[in-house]
Amino acid sequence: MILVLLSPRNAGLPFAEWLREKSGRLLAVTAEGVDPGPGFADVERVPDYTDDDALLDAARQMAGRHAVTRVLALAEVDVERAATLRAELGLPGQLPESARAYRDKVLMKELAAEGGVAVPPFAAVASAAGVEAFMAAHPGPVVVKPRGGSGSTGVAVLHDPAQIPELADRLTAGDHEVEGYVTGRMCHVDALHVGGEPVVCVPSVYTDGGCLSHWTDSGNGSWTLPADDPLYERLVAETWKLVGALPAAPALFVHAEFFVTDAGGIVLCEIASRVGGTPIPAMLEALLGLDPRHLWARLECGLPVDLDAVRTHAATAPLMANFGLPPREGRIVRLPAEAPAGTREFTVLARIGEDWGGARYAGRKSGDFIATWLVEAQDAGELLALLDKTGAAAEAAFGWEPAGAEPDLPAAEAGYGREPAGAEPEEASR
Known part of the structure; x- marks a missing residue:
């Protein structure tokens, strides 16, 4: 039976x-209140899905009742948990050594550098003094982030040592990294590696601001590079070099991020051993011919996949771009009446009356969107122009009022919109 960490x-x-x-032979460990959907024979729920010990205990209880043959995990938070369970149960798939390297940003960069991949100056830090020492040795802006974080949560960009005391409390846990701030374009590469061989590799460029755009309430997305762009082959080669530098697994779907400096150098930001976050899966589905999470789930569960069809589809697909609109600080009072012209897969992820004020707004992630969509074109200039046009139209179609204002909403509109299925926040941190 297949154990799904859901x-x-x-x-x-x-x-x-x-x-x-x-179907009918699936098992799930998930959070209280979550319906895993059809096909599951048994379900264990935990009060707090962020509690590693509780989740692993629930999974072990499940394995004690059933003959588990595979462990499937799609979320970043479950990468190491799934690897731990596979090691304990003697199951195939990514094991702890590999999973840790794809999660721990310090170990990741140590191994990458040993493998010939350029990385920014970096260090593990456990105190404000550690950040201060790093900034003294490496003048200029720095980025401080959790070693195993996701969705840009907990990321801080420091321009002056005087800002360090603002982070002092969070650094005492000793699980942070500091690195030099790299200027330039930010790119991501989504790639599939099976049985030691490359299958497909899709280089893309983030729109201005990348995955920190939500800090300024700006939308963000990415667009696929044309195969004849000089950067295309360089990013592909760097991705496979990076995969080769980290501990191997029977199959890997990776989401890598690189900076391309003004001088043309390619520098690692980070890499995750999972499918990229929303809205990247929708873009990859258009490129690969099926949802990448579908593809990855079948491979992880030892089920057949027509990899040649995936290669062919990727080689003949048009240029694609994805975009997501982040929330503002306030309450939503108007939603788009229709999809902006030129969009595909336009999805409203919000509802009338939804409140993004206070702590919710302060804690927003890079993958928290109120709408997502795709556009396609035959050349990059047309693609980027269409992104700008549809972004402006979508933003104008939403209406906001200050958080805390007394709502005056038609009852029929209160349930409009939905939460996206599988909306894993983007892993990128800067």
Whole structure:
């Protein structure tokens, strides 16, 4: 039976359809209140899905009742948990040594540098004094972030040592990294590696601001590079070099991020051993011919996949771009009446009356969007112009009022919009 570690953000994904040969023989460990959907024979729920010990204990109880043959995990938070369970149960798939290297940003960069991949100056830090020492040795802006974080949560850009005391409390846990701030374009590469061989590799460029755009309430997305762009092959080569530098796994779907400096150098930001976050999966589905989470789930569960069809589809696909509109600080009072012209897969992820004030706004992630969509074109200039046009139209279609204002909403509109299935926040941190 297949044990699925089901993050609440992935609730609603059609596992029974994707793993049709195993429907009725699926097991889930998830959070209280989450419906895993059809096809599951048994479900364990934990009060707090962020509690590693509780989740692993629940999974072990499940394995004690059933003959588990595979462990499937799609969320970043579950990468190491799944690896731990595979090691304990003697199951195939990514094991702890590999999983840790793809999660720990310090170990990741140590191994990458040993493998010939350029990395920024970096260090593990456990105190404000550690950051201060790093800034003294490396003048200029620095980035401080959790070693195993995701969705740009907990990331801080420091321009002056006087800002360090603002971070002192969070650094005492000793699980942070500091690195030099790299200027230039930010790119991501989504790639599949099976049985020691490359299958497909998709280089893309983030729009201005990248995954920190939500800090300024700006939308963000990315667009696929044309194969004849000189940067295309360089990013592909750097991605496979990076995969080769980290501990191997039987199959890997990776989401790598690189800076391309003004001088043309390619410098690692980080890499994750999972599918990129929303809205990247929708873009990859258009490029690969099926949802990348569907593809990855079948591979992880040892089920057949036509990899040649994936290669062919990727080689003949048009240029694609994805975009997500972040929330403002306030309450939503108007939603788009229709999809902006030129968009595909336009999805409203909000509802009338939804409040993004206070702590919720302060804690927003790079993958928190009120709408997402795709555009396609035959050349990069047309693609980027279409992104600008549709972004302006979508933003104008939403209406906001200050948080805390007394709502005056038609009852019929209160439930408009939905949470996205599988809306894993983007892993990028800067």
